[in-house]
Amino acid sequence: MKFAEEVVVEEFLPTFRSMLAADLRERDLTQSEVADALGVSQSAVSKYAHGEVAQNDRVRDDERVRRLVEEIGEGLATGSMSQVQALVEVEVLVRRLEDHDLIAQLHEEAMPALEGYGGDFDVHDPDDELRSTERVLTSMRRAIRIVENTSGFAALIPAVGANLCECLPDADGIDDVAGIPGRIFDVKGRATIPAEPEFGASEHVASVLLAAREHGSDARAALNLRYDLDLIERLEELGHVTAEFDAEYDDVASVVGEALSETSDATVLYHTGGYGIEPITYVLSDSAADAARVARKLA
Structure with a gap:
């Protein structure tokens, strides 16, 4: 596991400091003055000056980095910029580069598990798609463990198989819903x-979930089980509100919407x-794990 902060420390900062030290030396600051300006030792400045610190070519060649080095170099050399202001400006640039940009891309390359996101994420953003996606998948895995450890779950699986799904907060299509490829089947009672x-692995159950959300449900997850009247009665005893819809439909959204228009709080x-x-x-549940727990109570 490699953190984005490690990329900043190992790739961005050595390059930026080397560039800034060189800029300040070109402005006739002594090695001691450069050390004071950067808040590092003179030996560190010496290493920067003699090329003993590895630089990341992509960071060094980035125009925004070069422009900020020049701006801070001039400010520190002339006294028009304080060290605090210089720090703030660098921090702002770092955050920009972490947000779907250069540092995010370097982070992805350093941690192959992030491949596929194309640097299109911000690890510091609590609402970023990467975090939301991984949270949904984590919830799904938790739910799968509940299913696998629930004795009697197989008896709840319909002949067509069951599926369990959970969607992203702003889901608007099947690809925004995580499901189990191939469905859950009863194999020798398990x-x-x-x-x-x-x-994108669930189509039918995901469609029902999306239809429910389209018509006012706050549910984020859904699980399909076999039907019988006793099962519905047990769910009602557990506090669930039930609603029936027509099986012979051309548009699932319309029949689910009709059912929810009559029973808006149905779960x-x-x-x-x-x-x-x-x-x-x-x-319908708040999470895949919650849906699996409902099934556990029924098993």
Whole structure:
């Protein structure tokens, strides 16, 4: 595991300080004065001057970095900029470069697990897509462990298989919903999870979840189970509000919307099947783990 801060310390700062030390020396500051300005030892300045500190070419060649080095160099040399102001300006640049920019890209290269995000993330932003995505996947993995450790879960799986999904906070399509590739099946009495959760892996259950959210539900997750009247009654005993919708639909959003218009606080949606259509129950929850816990109570 490599932190973005390590990239700053190991790649950005040595390069920036080397560049700034060289700039200040060119402005006729002594080695001692440069050391004072940078807040480092004279031996460190000597290493910068003799090229003993490795520089990152991409940081050194970045026009924004070069421009700030020149600005701070002039300010410190003339006394028009304090060390505090210089620090603030560098910190601002670092944060900009961490936000979908150069440092984010260097971080991705240093930590291959981040590949695929294309530097399009900000590790300091609590609402960044990377953090939201990983939170959803973590919740899904937690839910999978609950399913795998729930004796009797297999008996709740419909013939078409079950799926469990959770969406991003601002989900507007299937690709914003994480599910289990291949669904959950009953294999010799055990719930079998074929693969790790992925975004875009669930279509049907994800569509029901998105339809519910479109029509006012705050649910972030959904789990489909087999249907029978006893199961619905047990869910109601657990405090869930249930709503039925028509199984023979052309547009899931419209039938789910109709059901929720009559029962807006429903946390369980179900249909009783139709010609060639298996009856199904859908549990809506705040998270995939919460949906799995509901199933555990039913098992």
